[in-house]
Amino acid sequence: MHYLGIALYAEGPTDYYFLRPLLQRLCEDICLRESPHSVEFSEVLALDHSDKVKNAPRDERILEAAQAARSAWRILFVHTDGANDPARAREQLVAPALALLQREMAEDGCGVALIPIRETETWAVWDGDALRQVFGTTLSDQALGLAVNANLVESMTDPKAALNQAFYATEPSARRKKQGVSPMLNALGEQVSLERLRQIAGFAQFETELKQALRQLKILR
Secondary structure, three states: OEEEOEEEEOOOHHHHHHHHHHHHHHHHHHHHHHOOOOEEEOOOEEOOOOHHHOOOOHHHHHHHHHHHOOOOOOEEEEEOOOOOOHHHHHHHHHHHHHHHHHHHHOOOOEEEEEOOOOOOHHHHOOOHHHHHHHHOOOOOHHHHOOOOOHHHHHOOOOHHHHHHHHHHHOOOOHHHHHHOOHHHHHHHHHHOOHHHHOOOHHHHHHHHHHHHHHHHOOOOO
């Protein structure tokens, strides 16, 4: 039996809503299908830095949050939106933190980059069936304004606006409209199809890196 503690340091508060259930489902799915071991999982731990390092460089803030949760994780996802330049986002906002984690906490576990090409909402808006279930609608993908293929969804200039557009197309009640999409992101993270997401190049690359980390931890062969 292996125990896999999972943690996430995300760019913004709403990213945790969608990513935490999604990441747990993904890790469970990979290990169920590919690990020779039985693997027990924690819920994904949301990490944040303390006020004393709020003005420090991002890599130092991430290290401080990781050290505060030491022994609670073996995989630490470091998230940032790619803003249509994921290579630059990785170099500036994720790679320094991964290098620092490797230098200071290599025995604790592995850091994994999590960088959607544009925004996290790119992944949230790709599965029409999940959106219909969470929004409580029978509208077609076309009526919701969804992209027709994975290449188009990754090239959206404003995935967050596309997600909001799909929500407003359902003609929500005044109360739901005031609350907006944010309260539904957790449910979307629980419902979005992993197989659909694997059609997106950025997600497929992320999953490849996650599997490499799991092999390093000897959870996968």
